[in-house]
Amino acid sequence: MALQPAWSRFGRLQPGRAPVRVAVVGAGRQGRAILTELQKLEGVQVAAVCDAVAGRLRAGARRAAGAAAFADHRALLAEVKDLDAVLVATATDAHRAVAVDAVTAGKHVYCEAPLAHTVAEARAIARAARAGGKAFQVGLLARSDPIYRLAWSFHRAGVLDRIVAARAQDHAKTSWRFPSEDPAAEAALNWRLDPARSAGLPGELGTHQFDVVDWFLGAYPVAVRGRGTVRVHADGRTLADTAHCALRYQDGVELGWSATLGSSYEGRYELLQGSMGAIRLAWTAGWLFKEADAPTQGWEVYANRESFHDDEGITLIADATKLAKQGKLREGVSLPHPPLYYALVEFVNAIRAGTPVACSAEEGLRATVLGVAAQRAVLSGSEVAIDPKELELG
Numbered sequence: 001m002a003l004q005p006a007w008s009r010f011g012r013l014q015p016g017r018a019p020v021r022v023a024v025v026g027a028g029r030q031g032r033a034i035l036t037e038l039q040k041l042e043g044v045q046v047a048a049v050c051d052a053v054a055g056r057l058r059a060g061a062r063r064a065a066g067a068a069a070f071a072d073h074r075a076l077l078a079e080v081k082d083l084d085a086v087l088v089a090t091a092t093d094a095h096r097a098v099a100v101d102a103v104t105a106g107k108h109v110y111c112e113a114p115l116a117h118t119v120a121e122a123r124a125i126a127r128a129a130r131a132g133g134k135a136f137q138v139g140l141l142a143r144s145d146p147i148y149r150l151a152w153s154f155h156r157a158g159v160l161d162r163i164v165a166a167r168a169q170d171h172a173k174t175s176w177r178f179p180s181e182d183p184a185a186e187a188a189l190n191w192r193l194d195p196a197r198s199a200g201l202p203g204e205l206g207t208h209q210f211d212v213v214d215w216f217l218g219a220y221p222v223a224v225r226g227r228g229t230v231r232v233h234a235d236g237r238t239l240a241d242t243a244h245c246a247l248r249y250q251d252g253v254e255l256g257w258s259a260t261l262g263s264s265y266e267g268r269y270e271l272l273q274g275s276m277g278a279i280r281l282a283w284t285a286g287w288l289f290k291e292a293d294a295p296t297q298g299w300e301v302y303a304n305r306e307s308f309h310d311d312e313g314i315t316l317i318a319d320a321t322k323l324a325k326q327g328k329l330r331e332g333v334s335l336p337h338p339p340l341y342y343a344l345v346e347f348v349n350a351i352r353a354g355t356p357v358a359c360s361a362e363e364g365l366r367a368t369v370l371g372v373a374a375q376r377a378v379l380s381g382s383e384v385a386i387d388p389k390e391l392e393l394g
Contacts, residue, residue: 013345014353019045021082025073025098026089027051027060030112034087035063037341041348048080053188073098077105084108085135085351091188092204093197096121103132110347112139114207114371115364117199119390122368126393129361135350137357138364141339142212144346147286150316151279154288155216160274161294163217167256168209168270170201174261175233176241193237201243201259202226202374210247210374211359211367212270212281213255220366221247221255223385226377232262245374257374280313284335287313366391 020043024031027049038044046064050073051057061069070076077083086102088095088111095116102109109129115138116122129136142148154160176193180186191197192204199207214220224247228240242260249255269282276294280287289311304315335342346358369390377384 013041013043014349014355016043016352019043020084020348020351021045021047021080022085022087023048023050023076023080023083024060024064024087024089025050025076025102026091026094026112027056028053028089031056031060031087031089032063033338033340034089034344035060037338037344038087039063040337040341041344044348047083048076050076053185074101077101077107085110085347088112091191091197092199093117093121093191096125099125099136100128103128103134103136106132106134108135108347108351110137110139110344111361111364113141113211113359113364113367114199114203115361115368117197117203117372119365119369119372122365123393126361126365130393135347135357136361137343137347137350138359138361138367139340139343140208140211140359140364140367141283141343142208142281143215143363144343144358145283145335145339146342147284147316147335148212148281151281151286151288152216154279154316155272155274159277159288159290159294160272160279161276163253163272163274165256165273166213166217166253166271168213169257169266170205170209170259170268171263171265172261172267173264175235176261177233177235177237193239195239198239199372199375200239200378201228201241201261202245202257202378203368203371205259206243206245206257206374207367207371209257209268209270210255210370211363213247213272214366214370216272217249217253219249219251220388220391221370221386222250222388223248223383224370224374224377225383226374226379227381228378231260240378243378245377247370247374279316280308283339286316288316289313362393365393 024034046067048068049060049064050070052071057069085108088098099109099111115125178189224245226245228243231242233241245257247255271280277290306313349355350357373384373386
């Protein structure tokens with residue numbers, strides 16, 4: 001099955017003689033998720049955890065038994081010896097300080113996405129990463145997700161033929177607000193709701209999905225229209241809790257994107273429609289829908305199928321031939337680990353073996369440019385042109 005790369009290509013750590021010693025800066029929800037996945041990686045040792053909020057620091061330290069705890073990343077970098085890498089999971093507006101300091105200290109860096117909340121900050125990080133000469137990976141997870149890579153290989157093989165349209169959404173029933181009796185702590189916890197510290201829904205959520213479509217198309221939008229409003233959470237916030245954007249590419253393809261914190265219906269997915277088929281991707285699963293006049297491939301006899309209303313999707317499963325012969329096809333329908341796990345494996349392999357990172361700082365910069373432009377479009381309610389020069393580090 002030429003279009004089916006094996007699962008064994010993904011999630012496999014390169015052997016290493018010495019442990020990889022890492023520090024996680026930021027012990028909020030994402031930082032704790034990183035700590036959980038790091039525990040699965042043989043030969044990776046969490047040497048230190050850092051967070052300025054005492055409660056989060058205690059929670060992070062509990063997940064990394066034996067790790068030193070710090071309230072300031074500069075003290076961590078100065079005091080922890082033989083540290084190989086720093087993983088940055090702070091508030092987005094704090095990424096630059098931590099990432100640049102870590103690069104300057106000669107460490108490999110994994111930085112959560114979006115890379116920053118402004119283009120200037122993202123550019124500064126990308127320039128530091130280029131000058132540092134160490135592995136620097138941005139947490140745009142689709143590029144290391146086995147299902148997305150499998151789907152990308154289908155697309156590159158011409159299964160979809162010409163892409164005609166794309167859409168994506170990130171819908172969740174949540175508020176982004178975390179209460180606290182301490183006003184200072186509450187401000188720190190709710191940075192996503194502060195226009196001075198956050199690029200809103202398009203920056204925090206859209207960046208990840210814009211990157212998926214850019215990767216598949218091999219192109220970047222030239223303009224974006226947007227609109228947004230507070231539909232559900234009328235708690236004094238000024239950033240929209242519901243937003244819609246249309247990103248236009250040079251060849252006429254348009255990506256329609258929406259996000260809301262007021263409804264979870266249909267969750268999070270991306271859909272790429274081609275003249276011979278469509279691919280729907282949902283981070284831990286994916287499906288191929290073929291047009292009636294699309295050529296038949298030999299591998300289809302092994303395919304698992306699922307119904308979506310009036311359409312039948314072929315589940316994207318790596319090792320499908322082998323699993324089918326074993327009668328275990330259903331066992332391969334979803335990923336055995338969260339997408340974050342595979343990104344961290346790629347990062348550790350880049351440290352150990354010098355292999356390329358899954359997503360470079362320059363791609364992280366491009367995704368940030370698009371997220372910031374989309375937020376500007378939402379705030380203005382008008383179209384924002386995207387200067388191609390902004391997408392390059394220079």
